[in-house]
Amino acid sequence: MNFDKELDAKGLNCPLPILRAKKALADMGSGQVLRIMATDPGSVKDFAAFAKQTGNELLSTAEKGKEYEFFIKRK
Amino acid sequence: MNMPTDQAALDALIRQRLDEILPQKLEELKASRTPSMTIIATKGTLDWAYPPFILASTAAALGWNVSIFFTFYGLNLLKKDISDLKVSPLGNPGMPMKMPFGPGWFKSINWNIPNLIQAGIPGFESVATMLMKQTIKNNGVADIAELRSLSVEAGVEMIGCQMTVDLFGFTRDDFIPEVKEYCGAATFLPMAQQADVSLYM
Numbered sequence: 001m002n003f004d005k006e007l008d009a010k011g012l013n014c015p016l017p018i019l020r021a022k023k024a025l026a027d028m029g030s031g032q033v034l035r036i037m038a039t040d041p042g043s044v045k046d047f048a049a050f051a052k053q054t055g056n057e058l059l060s061t062a063e064k065g066k067e068y069e070f071f072i073k074r075k
Numbered sequence: 076m077n078m079p080t081d082q083a084a085l086d087a088l089i090r091q092r093l094d095e096i097l098p099q100k101l102e103e104l105k106a107s108r109t110p111s112m113t114i115i116a117t118k119g120t121l122d123w124a125y126p127p128f129i130l131a132s133t134a135a136a137l138g139w140n141v142s143i144f145f146t147f148y149g150l151n152l153l154k155k156d157i158s159d160l161k162v163s164p165l166g167n168p169g170m171p172m173k174m175p176f177g178p179g180w181f182k183s184i185n186w187n188i189p190n191l192i193q194a195g196i197p198g199f200e201s202v203a204t205m206l207m208k209q210t211i212k213n214n215g216v217a218d219i220a221e222l223r224s225l226s227v228e229a230g231v232e233m234i235g236c237q238m239t240v241d242l243f244g245f246t247r248d249d250f251i252p253e254v255k256e257y258c259g260a261a262t263f264l265p266m267a268q269q270a271d272v273s274l275y276m
Contacts (some may be wrong), residue, residue: 012215012217015217016215016216039215
């Protein structure tokens with residue numbers, strides 16, 4: 001999937017991946033896509049809830065071994 | 076006299092239209108409203124510093140309006156230097172005492188040290204605090220100063236309890252300049268009344 005910006009949140013724990021993602025999205029334009037890599041298992045549910053609440057679209061969630069990959073489109 | 080009949084018909088019409096329009100209108104209002112949260116932070120130890128700042132920074136990231144009222148020992152969390160926050164396993168039976176280093180089997184041991192011994196060993200609290208800080212670092216959990224600055228940056232309003240400032244002989248100069256205001260219960264309560272979520276910690 002194409003993306004405009006990447007955030008490495010590997011090794012970070014709750015709530016840092018969400019806070020960093022929020023910050024990264026703030027610097028992006030509407031419709032742009034952010035790719036996030038994380039290792040916190042809680043981030044799967046947290047990013048879904050974050051997207052729902054903020055109106056940014058969670059395009060996909062994938063598990064790659066012990067890593068999680070998210071694509072979020074800025075509203 | 077016709078009036079009462081017309082009035083009744085009008086009332087019925089209004090009631091019918093209201094039933095049709097109101098649910099959608101309420102949904103719209105709910106969706107456009109910014110959620111809000113107020114937190115009362117009353118504890119000033121390293122472990123209890125986490126819940127208010129984690130929830131406040133996360134709520135702000137979700138787009139909520141957040142205020143934290145720091146009172147009693149919670150006021151410690153607004154000090155300019157919070158690198159000296161401590162945690163005590165003494166009288167804190169819920170706190171696991173585990174080592175943040177060594178092989179897995181060693182790290183998983185819970186060192187069940189009786190309170191009497193904890194209290195008798197000088198420096199026990201400092202060691203426990205050091206171990207906790209190492210555990211926090213090992214697990215990629217943010218340190219408190221970072222979480223606090225993230226909260227401030229995200230627009231969380233920090234409010235100090237004026238009575239506590241006076242009670243413990245602090246001056247406003249002891250605290251970070253980002254504190255929005257110093258006030259009392261009468262200022263905080265109306266804020267809490269309007270909030271969707273209000274938590275005491």
